[in-house]
Amino acid sequence: MKWFLIAFTFFSLATPAISFDPDEMLQNPVAEARAKALFSELRCLVCQNQSIAESNATLARDLRLLVRERLVLGDSDSQIIAYLVARYGEFILLRPRFGLHTYALWGFTPFVMILGIVILIMRYRRKKKQGPDIEPSGSLMTKAEQNILSSLQEDTGSKK
C-alpha cells in the first residue's frame, strides 16, 4: 500500500511542480513554529533526501497541510508522528526511532568513542611502565632540520 502510494505520487509528479502555498501557514505563531520543527524531521518521500520543509514537491506540500491540520485538531507532536508512521512507515522519519533495529545505528558512535578512549588509556599506561622504546628523536630531528637549513642556505647562496 505504502509503495503504491509512493509510486502513485511519483508518477503524478511527471513535471516537477513547484507548489509552496503561502496560504497554508497557521495563524497561531506557536503552532506554526511547532509545525516548522516537525517539517524538518519528516522526509519528503518522493524527493532525494529532502525534508518536507525544504521540498517544493506536491507531496511535501500535502504532508505539510496534513501536519498543520493535525496540529489544529489538537494532536501532540508525538501523536502526529505516530499517525504519519502508521500511514507511511518509518521511512518518513529523518531521525530514526531508537529500537531493536536501530541500536547499532545509535550505539555505534558512542561505542567507537569509548573504544578509542579505552585504547588510549591502555596504551598510555603500558608506555609509562615500559618507558620509551627508543630515545625520543629530538636529536635526530635537530640534525635533519640543520641539514634542511643548510640546504636552504646553499640554495639561496647559489642563486645570488
Next chain:
Amino acid sequence: MPIELGLFALILAGTVAIAQSAVGFFFWRVGGRITSYLRQGAVLQFLLTLAAFLALVQAFVFSDFSLELAFGYSNTLQPLLYKITSTWGNHEGSLLLWIVILTGFGAAIALYGKNLPSDLLALVLAVQGALGAAFIAFSLFTSNPFTRLFPIPAEGRDMNPVLQDIGMALHPPLLYLGYVGLSVCFSFAIGALISGRIDAAWARWVRPWALASWAFLTLGIAMGSYWAYYELGWGGWWFWDPVENASLMPWLAATALLHSAVVMEKRNALKVWTIFLAILAFSLSLLGMFLVRSGILTSVHSFASDPTRGMFILIMLTIVIGGAYGLFAWRARSLRSGGLFAPISREGALVVNNLFLVVAVAAVLIGTLYPLILQSVNGTLISVGAPFFDLTFGILMAPLLIIIPFGPFLAWKRGDLIAVTQRLLGAAAATVLITIVLVMVSGGQISLASLGLLLGIWVGIGAIAQMVDRIKLGRTSLSQSWTHLKGLPKNAWSTMLAHFGLGVVVLGIVSVSAWEVENVASISVGDSIEISGYKVTKLDVSQRLEDNFVAERIGFEVISPRGKTTITAAEKRVYTASRLPSTEAAILTYGFSQLYITLGDVNADGTRIVRVWYKPFITLIWFGALIMAGAGFLSLSDRRLRIGVPKSARATPEPAE
C-alpha cells in the same frame, strides 16, 4: 580517428601502469636505475592518459556525435564551456578525469620525489601504478568512454540542466584533486609498511601531499556546497546527502592525518596511527566512489549505472582496503613507537583532536551506510537524515571546538594546562563579552545558538590569541613584536589561519541556522514582500530566449533597510534539448548576509508564489572554507616543507621483524 587514438593511448597507459607496478614491487630493493625507469613510467603514463582525455574533450568540443558519450551528454547549442564540462558530466568521462588526475599525481611524485630514498620511491610508484592499472581496467572493461555510435545522429541529447553551470567546471576537478591526492598518502603508507621506513622523515615527505589533498578537498566541498545553495533553489547549503557525506568523511580523515603527521614529524610518535589514517583517508574516498557509481543511491550525484560496475568497484574496494589493512595488521606489530608524552601536552591535544575527528567519521559513516545495511538485511526501510547527523556530529564537534585554541599553546611532551589557561584568559574574556553583546543585539535569548556563537568566536579569537602570543605583543616593545611578526614561519601563519577560518565557518553556520527568516507570498506585478527590513517588489515579467534554453524572467526591485535599491531577476528555465526545467534564484549580497528569492508556480488568479529568505552571515561559511584552504596552500608554499629531508639526514630504517 582521434577517438581510436584516445582509446589506444588509454590501453597503452594501462600497460605502462602494469609494468610500472610489477617492476616496482619486484625490484624495489635494487634502487638507482630502477627508480629512474619507474619515474619515466609514471610520467609516460600521465602523458598517455592526458592524451586519451584530450581526445575525449575534442569530441565534445566539436560535437562529434559518432561518440556515444558526446551524443548522450552534449549538444551543439551548448556554449563552449559547457561542451567541455560535459566531458566529465557523466560516469565514463568523469572516471577518465579521475584517472588523469591519479596519473598526474604519480607523475608529480616522479618529478618532485628525487629526494626520496630509492626503495621508498620505487614502492610508492609501484602502488600508484597498481592503482592506475586498476582504474584504467575499470574504465576499459566496464565504462569505456570511447564507444562509437552508428548511424551518427545529427544532434546530441543534453546534459542535466542543473549541471550546466560554472560549478561543473570547478567542483568535480577540485574534489577529484582532493580524493585522488589521498592516494599518494596511501601509496606512501603501503611503501612505508613494506620497506619498514617509518620515521619522522616519512611524515615530512607525506605532509605536503596530505596538505594539498586536504586543501583541494576543502575547496571542492565548499564549492559544491555553494553551488547546491544557489542552484537547487531552496537555499540549503548542506543536506547530509550520502554523497556529501562521502566527501566529508575523507576530509575529516585527512584533517586528522594532517594533525597526526605533525606529531610524527616533530616527535617521532603516533607513527602506526598516522599510517592507519593515511590508509583510512583513501579508503573513504574509494567508498565515496562506490556509493556514487554503483547505483545503490539515488542522488543528484549518482550516475546511471549497471551492476557490473558496482561489482567491479566493490572487488577493488575489498582488495585495496583489505590488502592495505591486512598488510598493516601484519607489519604494525613490528613497528616501534617512540616519543613518550604526557596526556597534557601538544601531542595529547592532537591525539584528542584525532579521537574526535575519527569518531566523527564513524558517526557519518554509520549514518550513511546504516539504511543500506538494514534494508539489505531484513528489508526494513528507514531514513537517516539531517536531525540524526546534526545531533551526533554536533555533540562531537562542540568539545573539539573548545579544545582547539589550547592545542597550539601547549608545549610538546609536557604542557602546563594552568599556565596555558592563564595565557588564554584574555581571549576567553573577549569571547564571552562579544557573545553577550551579540546575543543582546539579536534579541537577548539564551539558546543553543548562543552556545554555537560562543564556540565560533572562541575558535576565531583563540587563533588570533595564538598569533598575539607568538609575537609577544604587549610583552615587549611594539617594534620588537613587529620583528617577531615578520620572522614568523609560514607554518605558524597557516595554523592560525586554518583555525581562524574554522571559527568563521562555525559562525556562518550558527548564524544562518538560528536567525534565518523566510517569507512566502502570492504576488502580482507591483506587489511586494517585506522581510527583515528588506522590501522586495515584483517589477515585471519577461521572456528570455537563449540558444539552449527558454526562460520566464521575473524582475524584482529590492530596497534594503539602509535605502539602497537594487534591481534583480529570478528565472524559471526550460532547456530546449532535454525539455528539463530548472529554477534560477535571485541572490543579493549585503555585507556577509544574503537575500535569496525563488519563484514558485503561477496561481489560478495569475499571481505568482514567491519565496524569500533572509540569510544572515551565510557567506561566512564559504569565506571561512576559503581561508582554511588558503592556509593549506600557504603552508604548502613553505620551502622548508617542500625540500624534504636530504638523504644524509635519514634515520636508518628500523628493523622490520
